[in-house]
Amino acid sequence: MARRVGVLMGGWGEEREISVKTGEAVAAALSARGHAVTRVLAGPGLDRALRSAKIDVAFLALHGRMGEDGKVQGLLEVLEVPYTGSGVLASALAMNKGFAKKLFRLHNLPAPSGYSLCAEQASEAVELHGDLGFPCVVKPSCGGSSVGLSVVHAEGQLSTAVAEACRYGGEALVERMVQGKELTVGILGGQVLGSCEIAYPTEAFDFQSKYKGGSRYFLPPRLSPTRIENVEFLALSAYRALGCRGYARVDLIASESDNDVVLEVNTLPGMTQTSLLPKIARQAGLSFEDLVERILELSGLDEVSVRPAAGHSSLSQLIAG
Ligand SMILES: Nc1ncnc2c1ncn2[C@@H]1O[C@H](COP(=O)(O)OP(=O)(O)O)[C@@H](O)[C@H]1O
Ligand SMILES: [Mg+2]
Secondary structure (H helix, E strand, C coil): CCCEEEEEEECCCCCHHHHHHHHHHHHHHHHHCCCEEEEEEECCCHHHHHHHHCCCEEEECCCCCCCCCCHHHHHHHHHCCCECCCCHHHHHHHHCHHHHHHHHHHCCCCCCCEEEECHHHHHHHHHHCCCCCCCEEEEECCCCCCCCCEEECCHHHHHHHHHHHHCCCCCEEEEECCCEEEEEEEEECCEEEEEEEEECCCCCCCHHHHHCCCCEEECCCCCCHHHHHHHHHHHHHHHHHHCCCCEEEEEEEEECCCCCEEEEEECCCCCCCCCHHHHHHHHCCCCHHHHHHHHHHCCECCCCCCCCCCCCCCHHHHHHC
16 A cells, blocks of 8 residues: 655764665655655754654664664654654664673673773773783774774774774773674564675775675575574574564674674664665565565554553543542
8 A cells, every 4th residue: 555655864873874875765666666755854853844744654764873773763653653663672772782782691692792881991991801802893882884893903902992982972892803704684574584694805894895895795695504594593583682673684793613693783774775685685586675665564653552451440530530
């Protein structure tokens, strides 16, 4: 059924430019499928823009701060406009890599060992580092697109890397650098869609390799079918651990020598024609338009249904009486 869809793009964060690319690709796909599309530029005044846009549903083409971390989802909940992707809590948890790791541990899912620290502790990093070793990865707890991420090879570089990661508004995560194959798994409607291995010429899958070319993609990954199945199950478990909805893309490393690890869950992954999730979908027989349509079908609001207990009055009756 054709609906009035507002495609929310732009936003407040460092990933604004990428978000507009996602938004334009999604808007074109939705129009091709006969939906009435309104482009909504997200930023200050979004609440007013949404009220006047008169849309049935919001397709979130936002990435990173404000758009992917539950805040815009909260606004849409208040306005009662259903939206694509995860709800408020799952979005907030996935966006904060430190909290997400706590939940992974609670669900017995392996994540890289490490510690977190705030900007004031940058000079103490060397003491806290213990036997974590080098190289290690330092990244913002609430970042994306590898912005603010460094691979640190020696003690002397540690506090600068921590200070840099803390510039993005949260704590810095310092992690053991896990060697192995970089994988990303697509999840759609609570099921594994497929996975992709990424090989890049740099030390980490950094901003340069993500958006400026030079990376190679292998679908399916160059691993045994059993190994792929295990990694995909781990990804689905991470998605469930955070309570995600609709779709997501989970980043992992298939280790050469140890446990495979979950790096993060992206609740609003890139959705241009050449982004990773659409690549995975294509391999699974789903065109870009099919994928966009399916994500739209899975849109909704957080479920907050409180059933009145038999024989009990409603809260308003109790207050009135
Ligand atoms: N602990 C780690 N060990 C090895 N590589 C890592 C580790 N953490 C991050 N990386 C590398 O940095 C990239 C970005 O890290 P990630 O945690 O996915 O954050 P984001 O993509 O949100 O910036 C990964 O794709 C991977 O190449
Ligand atoms: Mg990532």
